[in-house]
Amino acid sequence: MQRFTQGFYGYVVAMAVCLVGVGVFLFVTPQSRTERIPRVDYSFDVANLxxxxxxxxxxPEPVPANWIPNSSRVTNQKGVVTWRLGFATAKRxxxxxxxSDEKPAAGFASRMANVNQAVGSVQIAGETWEQRYRKDKNQRSLVRLLPGSTVVVTGTAEWDELTALxxxxxxxxxxTATPSATATATPAPSATN
Known part of the structure; x- marks a missing residue:
């Protein structure tokens, strides 16, 4: 019996006991096979913006079918307001x-798209969007320069999904601003006899 508890045989027996224990633990522990993507409510960010x-x-109204909003972040740095709203698409x-209202708008768009060259343009809902593509990052982007702001739709999603967004x-x-709660009410006229 002593030869099974010392030396190489002892090591093998100890490893076998550990592996059996791990196997039993994995067998009895419930495991989820479903995908868990965090979902965020970005309505507060929209209201503040x-x-x-x-x-x-x-x-987006409505959010494309089976898309999950999973991040929303508003920043205001030195008077420049930027909102980033991320999604896991239907194709995951x-x-x-x-x-953003960052200036220069072209520089902001290039930074978000990770490339400054357009590969084409596309009409979406009657508006022209510039298409950009960075092959090494597999990143596609749609860029629209508006008066006072820039809108970029970007990611690893295919063109059809970016177009849907x-x-x-x-x-x-x-x-609209809500009326001040400290406003004074007009007194009711007094009745005279």
Missing amino acids: RRDAPFPVWT KHAMLVQ AGSLKQQPQA
């Missing part, structure tokens, strides 16, 4: 909508 952004805000590729964009109306 409608109120505070110095440019018209564009949002990445697509992102980016809007760009085609779903609707301009949101600016939020």
Whole structure:
């Protein structure tokens, strides 16, 4: 019995016991085989942008079928407002909508697309979008320069998915300021006899 607990045989027996233990643990532990993509609610960012952004805000309405919004981030650095809204597409590729009033607009678009050369243009919902492609990153981008802002739809998604996102964009109306709660009410006229 001693020869099975020392030396090489002891090592083999100890490894076999450990592997059996790990196998039993994996067998009895429930495992999820479903994909888990975090979902974010970006409605608060849209409401804040409608109120505070110095440019018209564009949002997907509706979000393309089976797409999951998984990131939303608004930054305001030195007076430059930028919104990034990311999606896992129906084909589980990445697509992102980016809007900003950064100047120069062409420089911002090139930075978001990771390339400064257009490969063509496409008409989407009656508007012309510039197409850009960076092969080594497998990144496709649609760029639209607007008065006062730049809109970029970019990612590893195929052109048809990026086109669907760009085609779903609707301009949101600016939020109106709410009346001040400290406004004084006009007193009711008094009755005279």
